[in-house]
Amino acid sequence: MVTVSLPTPVQPEFDTTIHRRKTRPVPVGTVTIGGGHPVVVQSMINEDTLDVDGSVAGIRRLHEIGCEIVRVTVPSMAHAKALADIKQKLESTYQRVPLVADVHHNGMKIALEVAKHVDKVRINPGLYVFEKPDAQREGYSDQEFADIGDKIRETLEPLVVSLRDQGKSMRIGVNHGSLSERMLFTYGDTPEGMVQSALEFIKICESLDFRNLVVSMKASRVPVMLAAYRLMVKRMDELGMDYPLHLGVTEAGDGEYGRIKSTAGIATLLADGIGDTIRVSLTEAPEKEIPVCYSILQALGLRKTMVEYVACPSCGRTLFNLEDVLHEVREATKHLTGLDIAVMGCIVNGPGEMADADYGYVGKQAGYIALYRGREEIKRVPEADGVQELINLIKADGRWVDP
Template identity: 70%
Template sequence: MVGNVPVGSNHPVAVQSMINEDTMDIPAAVAGIRRLADAGCEIVRVTTPSLSHARAMGHIRQQLRDAGCTVPLVADVHHNGVKIALAAAQHVDKVRINPGLFVFDKPDPDRQSFSPAEFSAAAARIRNALRPLVELLKEQNKALRIGVNHGSLAERMVFTHGDTPQGMAESAMEFIRICAEMDFHNVVVSMKASRTSVMLAAYRLVADAMDAEGFDYPLHLGVTEAGDGDYGRIKSTAGIATLLAEGLGDTVRVSLTEAPEREIPVGFSILQSLGLRKTMVEYVACPSCGRTLFNLEDVLKQVRAATAHLTGLDIAVMGCIVNGPGEMADADYGYVGKAAGTICLYRGREEIRVVPESEGVEALVALIKEDGCWVDP
């Protein structure tokens, strides 16, 4: 569990994001979290780079709860973050740590290698630093995210395994084993990279490594620093959807260089496209061809404008009678061009009525209402 959101097993894949407001600006941070929650975000991460930021989380959480906002909160901790993580854990539902930075030593430009003794000594420091945080999270029944980033692998991991997906997987496994030794299993793992191919390889490697050692922890998926616009969405989808289709992934974040709330519809769209969640109308529409009997693009926009607030329906908008009925067979409702200026409305495979094109959208809404599937926006 992350707060009131179950994660992993057969539970729905959750969509999360991160605010971009300064945590010390408490009113702004609260407003940012509420915007995400209102957009449907199910878990919200907040940066806590200092003890002051960690303490501010207490005020943020209280103001959110006073306003009736119960979205789970995650503290994001990086450089030498032991004390920060301990302070933040008092006020959040999950703490995210970065294995490459949690116990941070500045890289030595003159170093040529790590001896086995040096590697083991660093591992012992990590174990000692992580222990109090794990004990606290275990006591409070809160979660830990072991969040590996390709761009911030520890120096000894780079020397030993290279700046590679294998190095990312080994970095995660080191922390996973420490948690398991302490009988702490409320763990989520992420393996983020800005290159989709690296991200895919790292998640697959850590999933295989966990399976080989008997660990079954949830995975949080994301392509970090994906950018903006169409390409950012495509890049994120290529990574996230590929792994979800392979059965990997329990939470997702689409990391866009845009307002955080714009990430949420993309995440839910990925899940719906794979049949993992059903949170919006699914529109089935042909690309149009010479047989199309009406302006398909305009009509689809009209149908979407009238019905997009509904949940759980499949609505097909097809340009002609040749392929329309067959290709929309799984849809709940169909809007199909029958002849010039004439529309056929379907319920499933059954033709219900024929109406003038000018009345098509209105008649579709009326049919949905007749079936008791309508809710007012």
């Protein structure tokens, strides 16, 4: 009897596409969050809202570099009224920009005023109806819990009705560090407490037939943030809710670690299909946040807003100064969008690693550069002419635009 060895079945390829959670579309001025629309980039000005000219300039700076929704803070009625002037001046001197306003601490009157002037109001459930901490308290009875729930509804209802009737939106923005005392006693300082806090507000909104809602579950520690968002998605799925999510690691800090921390939280969830709008919260000028947002989205293939550079880390086989050349190529082409450009130091891994690139710049022999279009080698040129010849090749293909 002859035994025939059959070849091992080839496993299907892994799906390299991120499949985003299906959410309802929520309008924020001229932008839509969720509903299959591209992930939206947000930030927040740090100017005092009473400074109308400064606020207009800050909003404009952010919008001009790609921030699609801008948030402002309104700690008082005077700040809320100043938003009318900010909005008018923006539209008369620049253009309409989707605006969100933060409202905290028993802010119903402020919220009602600000709802006239912005496209979305952000409230924090832990602060909207502020409960004065009681050092002697040991817990809440069912009746006490329900009574505060009734007070929240009474305070929230006028804002919900105003936003609903104007076709505007609300973000229910839960923060791990500002859960209400009632939630802390009932659920502890946990993701469950964060989720229950959000659900309480969502259910009030739904009872008033208002569903233009975006939800956030921010924390300053990445593991807590991840757990809270994942639990929120689980609960919403169980309840048949499809609200879009605003992602962020709050108070991430500054510098390299602030960027890494934000990316660890935001990108992890986006890779799982969770998230419809993002903000990277850095202790730096707000303009510094926008490139990080776009880099996260680009790296995950969710948005393509700049050139994607593929470059090897360099080794003993490298035939030119890879770091310098990559810098030269980037400076010459960084204004282009929608292209993949590979800069590879040698022939060993070059063609294979850059197979998906539109153009390749490869060191094949000392003093010469091989230029590729896709997998095809087009020509070899002296190293000194490499960057200009790459530009010429892109121009010849009709894919060049002047800076």
